[in-house]
Amino acid sequence: MPYSAEHKDKTRKKIVETARVLFNRHGFNGVSIDMVMQEAGLTRGGFYNHFKNKEQLFSEAVMSFLMGRGAEWREDAGVDVSNLQPEMAHQMINAYLSPEHLNDLDGQCPMIALPSDIARGGIEAQQSFQTLLEAMVSLFETNMSSDDSTNRQWAQAIAALCVGGMVLSRALPDSTLAKEVRVAAGQSAKRLLSEGQR
Amino acid sequence: MPYSAEHKDKTRKKIVETARVLFNRHGFNGVSIDMVMQEAGLTRGGFYNHFKNKEQLFSEAVMSFLMGRGAEWREDAGVDVSNLQPEMAHQMINAYLSPEHLNDLDGQCPMIALPSDIARGGIEAQQSFQTLLEAMVSLFETNMSSDDSTNRQWAQAIAALCVGGMVLSRALPDSTLAKEVRVAAGQSAKRLLSEGQR
DNA sequence: ATCAAAATATGATAAAGAACATTTTTAGAG
DNA sequence: CTCTAAAAATGTTCTTTATCATATTTTGAT
Incomplete structure (x- = not known):
């Protein structure tokens, strides 16, 4: 099995995080798949190995806020969910x-x-x-x-x-x-x- | 002066009202100028006789709500602005x-x-x-x-x-x-x- | 080292759309 | 009726983009 499973996972996470930022800034239609992949340091070819389509990426990007950037946010605001x-x-x-x-x-x-x-x-x-x-x-x-x-x-x-x-x-x-x-x-x-x- | 001034004004208003509905439904990027003009019973050629660009149409469509559809709304809700x-x-x-x-x-x-x-x-x-x-x-x-x-x-x-x-x-x-x-x-x-x- | 499967890159297609140039149609003035 | 300026229609260009097919590279296992 070439390419460790973590590698693919890391790449995927990087694409989602890059997409989250770009979507936040430019909206769904304002972001192209090329743009996301380039910003993530990749080329558009690999995209469909990770996602069904652009909609799926969008949905995951929105969801990723909760545990990613949103968690930092809550931390900065002094909100501890466990207490x-x-x-x-x-x-x-x-x-x-x-x-x-x-x-x-x-x-x-x-x-x-x-x-x-x-x-x-x-x-x-x-x-x-x-x-x-x-x-x-x-x-x-x-x-x-x-x-x-x-x-x-x-x-x-x-x-x-x-x-x-x-x-x-x-x-x-x-x-x-x-x-x-x-x-x-x-x-x-x-x-x-x-x-x-x- | 062929085409009465009212005629152009009526056409323009029709385009704006058509655009308002389409933008409301599909958003700025989801609406093409072709779509608006066709829905208004026209062809895309005439568009730039009326508007500088798509953004201007968008802005006017948003604004038109206040005195147009929005006025009907307030009326239906029983809101009389003058009293x-x-x-x-x-x-x-x-x-x-x-x-x-x-x-x-x-x-x-x-x-x-x-x-x-x-x-x-x-x-x-x-x-x-x-x-x-x-x-x-x-x-x-x-x-x-x-x-x-x-x-x-x-x-x-x-x-x-x-x-x-x-x-x-x-x-x-x-x-x-x-x-x-x-x-x-x-x-x-x-x-x-x-x-x-x- | 070599192989092969998985990941990534490259190439290509087909469609859509904004903007504008040019042609055609319309209707009021003379 | 004719002329003409404005409005509308048609033709065109150039760009962007989602998607996919094919080629290439990578790397862990043998």
């Missing part, structure tokens, strides 16, 4: 709506960078999207008071505020207004959080 | 987050259908987007108690919730979860509204 504390939800909201996140075109959350692409895309990409959202909602939910069946609702609304605030911010040409929106979304998100923590 | 009443904000929230809106791929608000396209697009499209958002925020703001400087913040957060809830809903493959998110966003939006109306 959740009430103030972590606050930190998560602040980090998600921060100018740093807005400026991080490569590392940003795909829910912000790619919602239209995913809405129009195949079901696989949508499944990846749903997994991301569920992770985010579950993080907020876990930070609430233990026995209230409405926690999930609050958590979902907070997620909608975070994503909505950033999606709006990204599409606005006036950076002052964009900041206003992020601040407004953040304040309201924390207000909703305190409802859930009551 | 605002407190309960209109409620109706607006309900209509925006309704399943009817979610299913109206042609008529939906471009902030939901095209945020990624616009974020990556030219400044003209982003200006159009900003105008749409400002109209929405201003509608919520006007429905709040008169003299509170934080009204604008509440209104922006409500808009972020509405847009965020719908953007998420659109990208989720599980329609039950999608509905949950819309309901959660709607409830929280009304909660924030009552804060502003206090």
Whole structure:
């Protein structure tokens, strides 16, 4: 067996990570397979040894955020998934709506960078999207008071505020207004959080 | 002067309206100029008599929502801009987050259908987007108690919730979860509204 | 060292699409 | 009715791209 199994796996991971960055920046149609492979230091020929088609790559790129770049994100924000504390939800909201996140075109959350692409895309990409959202909602939910069946609702609304605030911010040409929106979304998100923590 | 001025204007408006629908459905890259012109009952040749390029058409299509399809929308929701009443904000929230809106791929608000396209697009499209958002925020703001400087913040957060809830809903493959998110966003939006109306 | 299977590279195809140049059609002015 | 400028249609170019077929390279096992 020439080429160790790890080699193929490493190559595949590199392609996915490269694709994640490029898709984040340019969207599904703005990225060609050539572009991805070149950026990964390969040529387009090998692509179909790793993936069925471009859609599959897209879906995996979206999903890869959760355990890859997203994990770094949570770490930077001081969010420890294995040891959740009430103030972590606050930190998560602040980090998600921060100018740093807005400026991080490569590392940003795909829910912000790619919602239209995913809405129009195949079901696989949508499944990846749903997994991301569920992770985010579950993080907020876990930070609430233990026995209230409405926690999930609050958590979902907070997620909608975070994503909505950033999606709006990204599409606005006036950076002052964009900041206003992020601040407004953040304040309201924390207000909703305190409802859930009551 | 052959061809009355109205004729050209009518043709131009028809192209923009056709483009609005197609862009809403397929996104910027998913729509070709041929497609738009054919759907409008014309051929691609005439396009550049009306528009500088595809970007300009896109920007105008987004903007056209406000006074065109969006006006019908507000009317259906019982929102009269010239005579605002407190309960209109409620109706607006309900209509925006309704399943009817979610299913109206042609008529939906471009902030939901095209945020990624616009974020990556030219400044003209982003200006159009900003105008749409400002109209929405201003509608919520006007429905709040008169003299509170934080009204604008509440209104922006409500808009972020509405847009965020719908953007998420659109990208989720599980329609039950999608509905949950819309309901959660709607409830929280009304909660924030009552804060502003206090 | 050599072999072969797996990975990667190269070559090719067919389609789509933005932009524009040129031709044709239209309808109002004289 | 004729003329003509504007609008619309047709023809064309050049580029990009997803996909796949074929060739080449790599490397662990013999």
